[in-house]
Amino acid sequence: MDTTRGYVLFEEDDHKVIWLGWDEDVSSGAIQTNQYLIVNSGKGILLDPGGVHLFSRVVSVVSRFISLDDVESIFFSHQDPDVSSGIALWLGVTNAQVYIHDIWRRFVPHFGLVDQSRITPLNDDGGTIALGSVSLQLVPAHFLHSAANFSLYDPRSRILFSGDIGTAVFPEGKEYPEVDDFDTHTRLMKSFHQRAMGSNRAAARWLETCSRLDVSILAPQHGAMMRGELVKKFYDWFGNLNCGIDFFQSRAGV
Numbered sequence: 001m002d003t004t005r006g007y008v009l010f011e012e013d014d015h016k017v018i019w020l021g022w023d024e025d026v027s028s029g030a031i032q033t034n035q036y037l038i039v040n041s042g043k044g045i046l047l048d049p050g051g052v053h054l055f056s057r058v059v060s061v062v063s064r065f066i067s068l069d070d071v072e073s074i075f076f077s078h079q080d081p082d083v084s085s086g087i088a089l090w091l092g093v094t095n096a097q098v099y100i101h102d103i104w105r106r107f108v109p110h111f112g113l114v115d116q117s118r119i120t121p122l123n124d125d126g127g128t129i130a131l132g133s134v135s136l137q138l139v140p141a142h143f144l145h146s147a148a149n150f151s152l153y154d155p156r157s158r159i160l161f162s163g164d165i166g167t168a169v170f171p172e173g174k175e176y177p178e179v180d181d182f183d184t185h186t187r188l189m190k191s192f193h194q195r196a197m198g199s200n201r202a203a204a205r206w207l208e209t210c211s212r213l214d215v216s217i218l219a220p221q222h223g224a225m226m227r228g229e230l231v232k233k234f235y236d237w238f239g240n241l242n243c244g245i246d247f248f249q250s251r252a253g254v
C-alpha cells in the first residue's frame with residue numbers, strides 16, 4: 001500500500017472521510033502522526049492537521065480531495081506541537097476557522113502570528129461543529145492527556161477521532177495504518193497510555209461517553225486505526241489499564 005497518498009475511510013452520498021497518509025520517512029526523528037479530513041456537501045474540516053514539517057505534504061494530499069478555499073474549519077484536539085504547530089501556515093492558505101479549547105487560544109499564537117478572530121474557543125462541554133448537513137460532536141477528553149482536550153465524533157461515518165487516546169508508538173519502519181492483531185498492538189500502546197493519560201477517573205469519564213456512541217472506527221492521532229469489534233476491545237483494554245497518577249502511585253517506591 002502507498003501510505004503517502006492516504007485513502008478514503010468512508011464515502012456515502014455527499015459525505016467523505018479521508019486518512020491523509022504519512023511521509024515516506026514517517027517516523028524518522030519525529031513521532032508518527034495521523035491527519036484526517038472530513039468533506040460534506042463540498043466543504044471540509046481538517047482534524048489535527050499537524051506540525052510545520054508535515055505541512056507541504058498534508059497540503060498536497062488535502063488538495064487532491066478538496067479545494068483549500070473550501071476548507072472551512074480546522075479542529076485541534078489540544079495544543080501540542082504535533083497537533084497544531086502548523087496553525088499559522090494553515091490559516092495562510094485557507095479561510096478556515098480554528099476550533100480549540102478556550103484555554104489554548106492565547107498559546108497557539110506562539111506557533112506564529114495568529115489572528116484571534118479566526119479562533120472559535122470551545123468550552124469544557126464541547127458542543128458541536130457544523131459541516132454542511134452534518135453536526136460533528138465534540139467529546140470531552142480532558143486530561144487525556146491535555147488539561148483541555150476533545151475527541152470528535154462524526155455521526156455520518158460513525159468514526160471517532162480520538163486524539164492522543166489510542167496512540168501507539170511504533171518501532172521505526174514498523175508502522176501500519178490499521179490494527180490487525182489487537183493483543184500484539186497493545187504492547188505499542190501501553191507505556192504511552194500509562195504515562196500520558198491523566199488518571200483512571202479521566203479515562204472512565206471518556207469511556208462512559210464513548211460507550212453510548214455507535215463507533216465504526218476509532219481513529220487516533222498517532223498509531224493505527226481500530227475497526228469494528230476492535231473498538232470495544234480498546235475500550236476494555238483502556239478501562240482496565242492503570243494510567244497517569246494512578247499508575248505512578250501503584251509503582252513501588254513512588
Ligand SMILES: [Fe+2]
Binds near residue numbers: 078080145146164
Ligand atoms: Fe498530545
Ligand SMILES: [Fe+2]
Binds near residue numbers: 080163
Ligand atoms: Fe499527539
